[in-house]
Amino acid sequence: MDKFKQINDTLGHAVGDQVLKIAAKRLASAVRGSDMVSRHGGDEFLVLLTEVAHPSDVMQIAAKLNTALALPARVGERVLSLTASIGISLFPGDGADAATLIDRADAAMYRAKNGSEGFAFYGRSPASSPGAEPRALSAPHYPLADVRGSLADQARRHARLRDANEKLVVAALSSQRLQGAAEEAHRRQTHFLAVLAHELRGPLMPMQHAATLLRHTPFDGSILPRIQGMIERQVAHMARLVGDLLDVSRLSTGKLRIERRAVDLVRILEEAVDACRPAMDLRLQRFTAQIPAGPLEFEGDPVRLWQILSNLLDNASKYTEEGGRIGIVVEVTETSIVMTVSDSGIGMSAESLSTVFEPFVQDTRAIEFNSSGLGIGLTVVRELIQAHDGSIVARSGGIGRGSEFIVTLPRNGAMPAVASASTATG
Numbered sequence: 001m002d003k004f005k006q007i008n009d010t011l012g013h014a015v016g017d018q019v020l021k022i023a024a025k026r027l028a029s030a031v032r033g034s035d036m037v038s039r040h041g042g043d044e045f046l047v048l049l050t051e052v053a054h055p056s057d058v059m060q061i062a063a064k065l066n067t068a069l070a071l072p073a074r075v076g077e078r079v080l081s082l083t084a085s086i087g088i089s090l091f092p093g094d095g096a097d098a099a100t101l102i103d104r105a106d107a108a109m110y111r112a113k114n115g116s117e118g119f120a121f122y123g124r125s126p127a128s129s130p131g132a133e134p135r136a137l138s139a140p141h142y143p144l145a146d147v148r149g150s151l152a153d154q155a156r157r158h159a160r161l162r163d164a165n166e167k168l169v170v171a172a173l174s175s176q177r178l179q180g181a182a183e184e185a186h187r188r189q190t191h192f193l194a195v196l197a198h199e200l201r202g203p204l205m206p207m208q209h210a211a212t213l214l215r216h217t218p219f220d221g222s223i224l225p226r227i228q229g230m231i232e233r234q235v236a237h238m239a240r241l242v243g244d245l246l247d248v249s250r251l252s253t254g255k256l257r258i259e260r261r262a263v264d265l266v267r268i269l270e271e272a273v274d275a276c277r278p279a280m281d282l283r284l285q286r287f288t289a290q291i292p293a294g295p296l297e298f299e300g301d302p303v304r305l306w307q308i309l310s311n312l313l314d315n316a317s318k319y320t321e322e323g324g325r326i327g328i329v330v331e332v333t334e335t336s337i338v339m340t341v342s343d344s345g346i347g348m349s350a351e352s353l354s355t356v357f358e359p360f361v362q363d364t365r366a367i368e369f370n371s372s373g374l375g376i377g378l379t380v381v382r383e384l385i386q387a388h389d390g391s392i393v394a395r396s397g398g399i400g401r402g403s404e405f406i407v408t409l410p411r412n413g414a415m416p417a418v419a420s421a422s423t424a425t426g
Contacts, residue, residue: 001019001020001023001043001044001045001082001083001084002082002083002084002085002113003083004016004019004020004042004043005043007019007080011075011076011078015075015076015078018075018076019073019075019080019082020039020043022073022075022082023045023069023082023084024037024039024045026068026069026071026082027045027047027065027068027069029068030061030064030065030067030068031047031049031061031065034050034051035047035048035049035050036048036050040102044106044109045084046102046105047065049061055090058088058090059119062086062088062118062119063118063119065084065086066083066084066086066118066119069082069083069084070082070083070158070162071165072162072165072166074170074173079166079170081162081166083118084118085109085110085112085113085118085119086109086112086118086119086120087104087105087106087107087108087109087110087111087112087119087120087122088105088108088119088120088121088122089101089102089104089105089108089121089122089123090121090122090123093123094122094123104122105122107122108120108121108122207230207231207234207235209230210227210230210231214227258300258301258304258384258387258388259301259303260299260300260301261299261300261301261302262297262298262299263297263298263299263300263302263305264295264296264297264298265296265297265298265300265305265330265337266291266292266294266295266296266330267295268302268305268306268309269289269291269309269328269330269339271306272306272309272310272313273287273289273309273313273328275306275310276310276313276314276317279314279317279318280317280326283317283320283321283322283323283324284322284323285317285320285322285323285324285325285326286323286324286325286326287325287326287327288325288326288327288328289327289328289329290327290328290329290330291328291329291330292330292332296330296332296337298337298409300388300409301388304384304387304388305388307380307381307384308381308384308385308407309339309341311377311378311380311381312341312381312405312407313326313328313341314377315377315378315405316341316342316343316345316403316405317343319343319345319346319403320343320344320345320346320402321345321346324343324344324345325342325343325344326341326342326343326344327341327342327343328340328341328342329342332411333411334411335410335411336408336409336410336411337408337409337410337411338406338407338408338409339406339407339409340404340405340406340407341404341405341407342402342403342404342405343402343403344402345402345403346399346400347396347397347398347399347400347401347402347403348394348396348398348399348403349396349398349399350398352396353394353395353396356378356394357378357379357381357382357392357394358379378394385407385409388409388410389409389410390407390408390409390410391407391408392405392406392407392408393405393406393408394406
């Protein structure tokens with residue numbers, strides 16, 4: 001194999017092994033069933049041709065072998081075109097035993113490396129031997145200049161064909177990847193629709209039960225507050241689901257609007273904590289906060305900022321066991337505001353971290369721990385943060401080791417009046 005050492009040294013032994021396997025298959029496909037192809041060692045192969053009608057036919061077979069090797073080969077992310085130098089020895093003229101024939105074919109191979117045809121005979125070429133039979137479809141003799149011109153044209157055509165084949169292989173592989181991505185997206189959407197149907201059906205049962213109570217139960221003013229609370233909770237749950245769906249739709253169509261104005265980020269954070277506190281208290285979770293004691297000015301959309309913070313806090317509470325810890329830390333520098341929401345919950349695997357912000361993707365362990373939600377809340381959070389020119393990163397020490405979501409927003413307001421204050425609640 002030509003330049004195999006360069007391939008092995010540059011691309012690695014794993015790629016080199018793949019190249020050798022490809023070469024072996026192509027050599028075997030280019031000979032007859034009665035012939036034999038074997039690995040001779042390193043980057044060399046031994047081809048044994050039997051029942052050859054005339055020695056001159058070997059030249060045609062050598063050209064066929066090099067043509068088979070020259071087809072573009074996809075190895076990892078690279079497309080390679082392989083070539084080989086072929087040394088030929090003939091029985092019995094070049095040797096009467098296998099060892100002699102192999103040694104002399106090996107010597108001819110080194111001469112072939114310096115030639116232009118890609119192959120060489122140990123002895124005289126059959127075409128130049130006295131009494132050699134003419135090759136089928138042999139071309140008439142032309143002046144040397146014409147021969148060189150024809151060879152140059154053939155080389156150019158071969159190069160164009162090789163480039164076209166490489167592009168065809170790359171296009172076919174790209175098409176396969178696109179098809180795989182489309183199938184995965186379809187699978188995710190099908191799963192999402194099933195989850196959506198389940199989530200929307202959930203609130204309907206309590207509301208139907210409340211309607212039945214109002215219709216068939218003798219009027220009793222004492223149960224009205226309970227029925228009213230039941231309906232309000234389920235309506236709020238459905239409103240949040242529909243709101244998330246609308247936000248995803250707006251994001252995909254570029255219609256999400258951010259109405260920026262000067263706001264106090266500390267006040268918005270306190271409102272988000274108040275909204276999530278009942279769920280934390282219900283689960284007996286311990287909440288701690290390290291936030292600036294004074295106002296923290298920021299140019300942003302107050303509704304969307306509240307949505308970001310409440311989603312992150314609610315997500316932390318939802319995937320943390322009873323009695324677990326949830327915390328938020330706000331750090332302010334001259335250029336940025338960094339908010340870290342952490343929990344001691346179920347944690348995430350490395351695979352889950354890579355897809356946690358993707359729409360319609362829910363980790364199996366998260367579904368088993370808490371099946372509520374559509375798996376689009378964190379997608380909305382990421383897009384809203386990016387709309388405020390910020391970024392978000394998810395971290396986890398692994399399964400069962402809790403999670404962190406780190407939000408970084410650009411600093412565009414005055415520094416807080418008081419550096420920071422800490423609070424802790426059970």
